Amino acid sequence: MIKNILTGLFILGLTACSGTPEAPVQQAMPVETYLVSESEIPNIVELPGRVEAVRVADVRARVTGIVQRRLYEEGSNVKAGQPLFSIDPSELRASTAQVKASLERARATAANAQAVVDRYRPLVAEQAISQQEYDAAVAASREAQASVAQIRAELDAANLQLGYTTVRAPIGGRVRSAEVTEGALVSASEATLLTRIEQASRVYVTFAQSSSRILDIRRGITDGSIILNENDRAEVELIFEDGTEYPIPGQIDFLDFSVNETTGTVTLRAEFANPSGLLLPGEFVRARIFVGKKKGGFVVPQKAVTLSETGGTVMVIDNDGNAAIRPVELGAMTGAMWIIEGGLNAGDQVIVSNLQKIQPGIPVIAKPAPNGSGHNGASAATKPQASPSASKPEKEAAR
Structure with missing residues (x-):
């Protein structure tokens, strides 16, 4: 009897040891979130542009003869009417x-x-x-x-x-290097180029925007999704190649009303004051054009976005309460917020904390963010900082 009891207990022990233990349930990680909602955001267009002098004058020979002297210092500022070259007047x-x-x-x-x-x-x-x-x-x-x-x-x-033998500056500005030297034969019939003067106290920056983007903005104004500025002017900011900003804003002063047949683009131009000469004619810059405000836009905090060679991504909480990676199309930056052109919907919860610890698929739980950073971004700032992609065309193009 006792032997049978011991045998039964031994068998029960073996059965208990051979069972597979249940895996422990993973605890949900608390994270701070940002609730995505529609808001009124700056409508910012980013385009590459080239700096041009407001006035450029080619100084050319108007008589035929031998150049005797150069009368100016190359690269200096000259006044209108100042002598630049002397051509032999004997003949x-x-x-x-x-x-x-x-x-x-x-x-x-x-x-x-x-x-x-x-x-x-x-x-x-x-x-x-x-x-x-x-x-x-x-x-x-x-x-x-x-x-x-x-x-x-x-x-x-x-x-x-005879007066043309003394070649004078047609305009004031900075004069370039001489194209001819003393002893060179210049010709009136060929209009030999002697030098060039550029007036760059104010400069133009020209851009090219696709006609489809121009159409987008016109439609946005028509349906009310884009609200133009009250002063009817489009402000422009410039960024140099090293990422620094030009301190003086400009304004769009010209919009071409024809489309380039080769490129399918429309030309825009902004004018900038250039008192210190930081903007050099021929220089390439990047411009941010403020084209009123856009309704129904999305923004997320800068810290929520991860940048890579393929674009931007954010971490969101999916329907199962797990962390998930969401690719997003980034627009410009406005204050400390990224403008989102695509990839998010109203109501999405974007994770803004513990991003280094979170892996896709792990359970997370939202907790209130300090200082209200978990609320929506309707109060985005109006001055942008950087952008990897262009948005919509210039405001005056909408007209």
Whole structure:
């Protein structure tokens, strides 16, 4: 009897030892979240642009001759009318002297013809000479006066050409290096380029936006999803190649109303003050154009976004209460928030804490974020900081 009991207990022990133990339930990790909701956000367009001087003048030869001297310092600022080059005037001086001599001869001829008229006038009244002879004398006098006027105009032209031997700055600005040196033969017929002057105290920055984006903005204004600024102006900020911002904002001052047939783009232009000369003509920059505000936009905190070569991602809480990776299309930055162009929906909970510890698929539980950072982002700032992608076209394009 006792033997049977011991045998039964032994069998029960073996059965208990051979059972598979249940896996422990993983505890949900508490995380701070940001609730995604629709809000009114700045409508920011990011485009590459090129800096251009407001005024550019090519200084070219207007007479043919040999360059004697360069009269300016290359790279300096010059005033309008300042001498830049001296071209040998010897040949033009000789031509001018010939025209002066012809003018004196014509004047003498005209004076003699007028004297004949003065002598004939009383004689024709006395019928001492015929009316025909008097009329011929008057005609000769008028012809001589016309010859004087013609040669005087030739002298003015010769003096003008002689003045062109001193090449002057047509506008004020910074003058580039000389394209010719002393001793070079320059030609008026070929309009030899001598140098170039750029007026860059104010500069233009030109951009090209796709016609489809222009259409998007026009539709947005029509359906009310984009609200234009009250002053009807589009402000522009510039970013240099090293990521620093140009401190003076500009404004869009030109929009082309035709589409480039080759590129399918529309040209826009902004004007900027450039008192310190930081913006150099020909330089490439990136511009942020503020085109009013857009309704129904999404923003998330900067710390919630992970950037990679393929774009941006965020961690969200899925329907099962687990962490999940969500690719998002990033727009510009506004304050400390990323504008989200796609990938999120209203009501999504974006994780903003413990991102280094969280792996996709692990259970998480939302907890209130400090300082209200878990609420929606309707109060996004209006000044952006950076952006990996362009948004919509310029505001004035909408008109």
